Amino acid sequence: MSTVDVPLGPIAARCATHPEEAASGTCSRCGTFFCDGCVKRVFDKEWCSACAARPEVNYLERLRLKLWGRRDSAAWMFGAFSLVLAAFTIRALLLRRLFWPLTLLMGACAVVSMAFFLGKRWARESLIVTTLSCGGAFLMRGLQGPAFVFLISGFSATLFYFNTRNRLFFQQPVSTLRLQRLWHAIENNPLARSAMNLGLASVLFPLFAPFAVIFGVVGLMRVNPQATPPIGRKGQAIAGLVLGLLMTALWGLFVWTFIAANVDKDS
Ligand SMILES: [Zn+2]
Ligand SMILES: [Zn+2]
Numbered sequence: 001m002s003t004v005d006v007p008l009g010p011i012a013a014r015c016a017t018h019p020e021e022a023a024s025g026t027c028s029r030c031g032t033f034f035c036d037g038c039v040k041r042v043f044d045k046e047w048c049s050a051c052a053a054r055p056e057v058n059y060l061e062r063l064r065l066k067l068w069g070r071r072d073s074a075a076w077m078f079g080a081f082s083l084v085l086a087a088f089t090i091r092a093l094l095l096r097r098l099f100w101p102l103t104l105l106m107g108a109c110a111v112v113s114m115a116f117f118l119g120k121r122w123a124r125e126s127l128i129v130t131t132l133s134c135g136g137a138f139l140m141r142g143l144q145g146p147a148f149v150f151l152i153s154g155f156s157a158t159l160f161y162f163n164t165r166n167r168l169f170f171q172q173p174v175s176t177l178r179l180q181r182l183w184h185a186i187e188n189n190p191l192a193r194s195a196m197n198l199g200l201a202s203v204l205f206p207l208f209a210p211f212a213v214i215f216g217v218v219g220l221m222r223v224n225p226q227a228t229p230p231i232g233r234k235g236q237a238i239a240g241l242v243l244g245l246l247m248t249a250l251w252g253l254f255v256w257t258f259i260a261a262n263v264d265k266d267s
Contacts, residue, residue: 016048027051029228043228059229060179063187067168069119074160075169078127079117081153085110099141105134109150116157121170127157183229192219192233195240202244206251209244216241 013023015035023033027048040052047057055062089107092098098106109130115123135150160166164178174182195215202209219237224230 029054029057045228057228059187060176060183063183064168064174064179067165069171070169071117071119072165072169074156074163074166075117075119078113078153078157082110082113082117085113102134102137102141105130105137109134109153119170121172124161124170128154128161131157184232188229189219189222189231189233189237191215191222192237192240195219195244196236197240199240199243199247202247202251206247209247209251212240212244213248216244 013033015021015023015038016032017038018035021035021037024036025039025046026033028045029047029051032048032051034046034048038049040047040049042052042058051057085106089103089110092103092106112123112126112130116127131150132154135147135154138144138147138150164174164182167174167178192215195212198208198212198215202212216237216239219233220241222231223234223237225232
């Protein structure tokens, strides 16, 4: 064996993929050495290529892909709205009691609502325009009831236009910050949030109290700010747990006093 290959100083770490390159760091997950060419940065941490591609590391990308093109509640709502409008349009056509441009506008709303349900991108803006015009037209004819329905629909369509979840359904680009907020809202320890809601509900409905305690305990065990993704909502888990325990005790005491009082009366 030749002695030439043996380094004399401290052994320099090498990139796991490129042995000819000196390592510039180690992966946050598996500890593999990587060079400057291999390192992947996700959420201010450094990873090897294999780990960076893992769903739990790039959890926002995973969430984006999961909801990409997937119908949300807004789409279902406007799908149902479309059917109702179609029925009213047909009725108006048959009875001929409605001013014809209104019938036409209502028919257009039905078509655009259906296109929105089907995920046609042009329907995003068209839905706002048609519903608001329809609302305005009904208002001008003095029909406040339908006008109100169309104006509310137009207002909702405008809100959904900027909604992250709805943008993902229409496969529109969404910023990392917006994805982060959506992830926090739907995937960051939902059990802990339920625990708090159940705890609050148990103030009036004692049957929820044991569930608040169970959800609180499990939610609390899941909290891990150091994990990827970081799991939070510790406060909500504790609130649910404490409220659940407190309400079990209070309601227990209440029932016990009630029974005791009646037993005294009988004897
Ligand atoms: Zn790794
Ligand atoms: Zn490398």
